[in-house]
Amino acid sequence: MNDRALDRPWMLIAEREIVTKLRDKTFIGSTLVMLVIVMAAVIVPALLAGSGGPDRIAVVDDAGVKVVQQASAIEGGDGYEVTRAADRPAAEQLVTDGDVEGALLPGTDGYVVLGKDRVSSGLESRLREAVVNVGMERNAGAAGLTPTELRAGTKVELELLKPAPLPDVVATFVNIGLALVFYMTALGFGMMIAQSVVQEKESRVVEILAAAVPIRALLWGKVLGNTALALSQIVVIAGASVVGLVATDQLDILKVVAPVAGWFVVFFVLGFVALAGLWAVAGSLATRQEDLGSTTLPGQMILMIPFFFSVFAGSSAKTIASFVPIASSMAMPGRMLTERVPVWQPLVAIVLLLIATVLIVRLGARLYERTLLQTGRRLGYREALAIKPS
Incomplete structure (x- = not known):
């Protein structure tokens, strides 16, 4: 054991x-298992999307029908249904309503390709080419046309009714994915932290550790060590997602x-650190593994309620939740995928989350110090708050 480790005992614990x-x-x-789930979540929807029927294109006249038919005949086209x-x-x-992939409508100088939140580049390019081909065939019927006149009426403009960073279905899917990753990671590592504390109490190892290093160093070592592991797991999962995409x-x-x-x-690290402190306290309140069901319940509720809010709540509720500490770790990144969020909003949410994290960790450290060496029976949170520091 070197002098540097002795000066920073939390590093040894981490x-x-x-x-x-x-x-x-x-x-x-x-x-x-999480890697397999993530890879499947990325790859399977793409395979299903590719195995569907032809895209439907809405038109309002016979000229539009002819253009869509021409687009279907273009080499590399998947075929389109009018x-x-x-x-x-x-x-x-x-x-x-999502009944059609897009619409081809008459414009001031040709046609307008109408989409909801986006139009695939393949569909747009084929419709453009089809419009040019049909227009040139029509204009070539007259003699003596210049190249400009020959291409008259072949301009295509793109309009989106509801511009968004991602299509609705994809954005919703990714939103659920981000919230689920935070929920599962925080819950999984949280339970491991609580179980680790109880195991050390049951085996009396905690008494040896507490005699060698400060109790707060034990807490910080567990929090930072598990945070590093959780963040590394997130990076691995993100890498798998990139490979899949x-x-x-x-x-x-x-x-x-x-x-x-x-x-x-950023939201993950701050939210996880705050919750990790609470999970460690949940373990210090228990005296055996069977006690964790009740001592970890508050932490589970703090995770579960924001998760369902970030996934199933309406737009207004999600906006409010994106500024509430802990809930913001799941709600704000999801909002940034589904709507245009001004940069000041995530910055404010981070400041609020940082303040809450500091307060929660300080409270958790006090409770941890007071309850870690209490081995006689399971303690409640109110009882732990009432214990006078030694």
């Missing part, structure tokens, strides 16, 4: 936590998700 987990077959197995609409409002409704040619999704991932890491 190293001990990391080495112990890396040797745990259960931890390694759960990480591999859906007739009475007029532009009817076509817009079909697009909004690249393999399925979903780089457009990756370009949108990558900047949000940076924000997610």
Whole structure:
């Protein structure tokens, strides 16, 4: 043991936590299972999307029908199905409801390709080419046309009814994925922290450790060691996601998700540190493994309620939740994927989360010091608060 380690005993505890987990077959197995789930979540939707029927395109006249048919005949095209609409409002409704992939409507100088939140580059390019081909065939019927006149009426404009960073279905899927990653990681590592504390109490190892290093160093070592492990697991999962997106040619999704991932890491670390302190306290309140069901219940509720809010709540509720500490770790990154969020909002949410994390960790450290060496019986949170510091 070197002098530097003696000056920073929490480093020894953190190293001990990391080495112990890396040797745990259960931890390694759960990480591999999460990797498989993430890879499946990225690859399977892409395969299903590719195996569906032809995209439906709404049109309002016979000229539009001819263009769509021409687009279907272009080499590399997947084939498109024509859906007739009475007029532009009817076509817009079909697009909004998701009944068609897009609409081809007459414009001031050609056509307008109408989409909801995005139009795939393949569909747009083929419709553009088809419009040019049909227009040139029509204009070539007249003699003596210049190249400009020959291409008259072949301009295509793109309009989006509800511009968004990602398509609704994809954004919702990624939103659930981010919230689920935080929930599962915080819950899994939290239970491991609580179980580790109880095991040390049951085996009396904690008394030896407490005699060698300050109790707060024990807490900080566990929190920082498990935070480093959790963050490393997130990085591995993110790497697997990137591989899946690249393999399925979903780089457009990756370009949108990558900047949000940076924000997610900040929210994750702060939220996890705050919860890790509470999980350690849950372990210190217990005297045996069977006690963890009741002592960890508050931590489970703190995780579960924000998770369901971030996934199933309405827009207004999600906006409020994105500023509430702990809940913001799941709600704010999801909002940044589904809507245009001003940069000041995540910054404010981070400041609020940082303040809450400091307060929660300080409270957790006090409770941990007062209850860690209490081995007679299980303690409640109110009882722990009433214990006078020694």
